[in-house]
Amino acid sequence: MIRQRRHQRALSLSLPAPLPSCEFLHHNNLSSSSSSPLSSTSSTNSFTVDNVLDLEKVAVLGHGHGGTVYKVRHKHSANVYALKVLRFDEGEMKIQQEAAVREAEILKRVDSSFIVKCYGVFDNEVLDTDNGGDLCFVMEYMESGSLLDILNICHTLPEKVISVVGRRVLEGLHYLHGMQIVHRDIKPSNLLINSKGEIKIADFGVSIVAKTNEEHEWCVGTCAYMSPERFDSERWNGGDCDGFAGDIWSVGVVLLECFVGRYPLIDPGQKLDWATLMCNICFAEKMVLPDKASPEFRNFVWRCLEKDWRARGTVEELLDHPFVTTCCSASVEGLLGNASETSTQKSEPSLAKWPD
Numbered sequence: 222m223i224r225q226r227r228h229q230r231a232l233s234l235s236l237p238a239p240l241p242s243c244e245f246l247h248h249n250n251l252s253s254s255s256s257s258p259l260s261s262t263s264s265t266n267s268f269t270v271d272n273v274l275d276l277e278k279v280a281v282l283g284h285g286h287g288g289t290v291y292k293v294r295h296k297h298s299a300n301v302y303a304l305k306v307l308r309f310d311e312g313e314m315k316i317q318q319e320a321a322v323r324e325a326e327i328l329k330r331v332d333s334s335f336i337v338k339c340y341g342v343f344d345n346e347v348l349d350t351d352n353g354g355d356l357c358f359v360m361e362y363m364e365s366g367s368l369l370d371i372l373n374i375c376h377t378l379p380e381k382v383i384s385v386v387g388r389r390v391l392e393g394l395h396y397l398h399g400m401q402i403v404h405r406d407i408k409p410s411n412l413l414i415n416s417k418g419e420i421k422i423a424d425f426g427v428s429i430v431a432k433t434n435e436e437h438e439w440c441v442g443t444c445a446y447m448s449p450e451r452f453d454s455e456r457w458n459g460g461d462c463d464g465f466a467g468d469i470w471s472v473g474v475v476l477l478e479c480f481v482g483r484y485p486l487i488d489p490g491q492k493l494d495w496a497t498l499m500c501n502i503c504f505a506e507k508m509v510l511p512d513k514a515s516p517e518f519r520n521f522v523w524r525c526l527e528k529d530w531r532a533r534g535t536v537e538e539l540l541d542h543p544f545v546t547t548c549c550s551a552s553v554e555g556l557l558g559n560a561s562e563t564s565t566q567k568s569e570p571s572l573a574k575w576p577d
């Protein structure tokens with residue numbers, strides 16, 4: 222539902238001027254049938270896919286609210302990519318296209334080892350007519366799936382792994398926030414892991430550029446990971462917020478989830494509904510963390526889950542926090558042991574969407 226709502230709004234982004242070599246922003250006819258790229262990535266990324274018809278489907282990697290992600294192989298180079306195929310509903314085509322264009326604009330500009338790379342955006346029907354879509358993103362293939370997949374297998378992670386995860390995500394947010402990009406949907410299924418065990422941030426479907434004069438709706442993203450000022454803007458002065466603090470809140474929820482092995486802001490016996498989430502996120506007392514958590518981890522999580530966004534830790538502050546400065550490796554690979562096979566047992570909190 223929130224994905225639908227996201228498509229129903231015509232949000233606009235104020236972004237830096239496009240690179241001279243980039244065709245994308247000048248190409249408005251998204252419904253045309255073309256197999257040439259609408260967009261390449263920035264000049265520092267080598268653009269390796271120039272015709273989507275050179276990609277052959279290998280497997281389905283997963284389904285999201287907007288479409289399907291395939292593992293694909295480039296026929297000539299044998300390089301493997303993830304192909305995200307978005308579908309637009311009839312009747313909402315224009316608004317959905319605008320949302321997808323915004324996502325593509327952001328993806329085109331980001332180039333960081335902490336962010337899943339996008340190698341091209343195409344507007345054609347691909348692979349075969351049954352599975353064709355309306356807009357396709359050729360993405361870096363992340364072999365080990367998502368943090369959600371890892372949690373499905375391991376249930377909980379040791380603190381030393383969580384600190385590596387935290388550091389990587391903070392580095393990614395530091396990069397994004399430096400470019401004025403607010404992600405707005407940090408959650409386990411949007412943190413992907415490659416064969417080297419490196420975690421990267423993915424999915425910019427509801428991201429925005431902050432500090433512009435544009436009006437942004439704040440109640441978008443995934444409810445369960447949403448900060449108080451985004452959940453209840455009026456009470457928590459969300460109107461004054463630039464949005465960066467909301468990403469930090471989500472990091473705190475994700476890391477705590479890795480520690481306790483379940484969504485942490487709802488007690489096991491509590492019903493997962495919108496009202497309970499609202500109460501727990503916006504009104505509950507400071508959370509009591511498990512005894513077994515180290516003082517560093519507790520303090521880190523509390524700095525992230527500070528309800529008042531103005532008092533919450535910033536990305537710069539948290540990158541200097543002892544919990545993430547002492548982490549032993551830039552990769553989670555060795556620490557995760559046998560958790561390389563994916564599983565689909567666990568899902569994110571089912572009330573992941575904003576209720577109508």
Ligand SMILES: Nc1ncnc2c1ncn2[C@@H]1O[C@H](COP(=O)(O)OP(=O)(O)OP(=O)(O)O)[C@@H](O)[C@H]1O
Binds near residue numbers: 224413
């Ligand atoms: N670049 C990638 N490499 C490998 N697997 C991927 C990649 N991108 C996505 N996936 C897999 O495909 C699944 C679906 O991704 P998608 O971004 O469409 O939706 P989602 O993030 O799971 O859900 P939502 O649409 O609610 O955000 C992911 O959960 C992940 O397992």
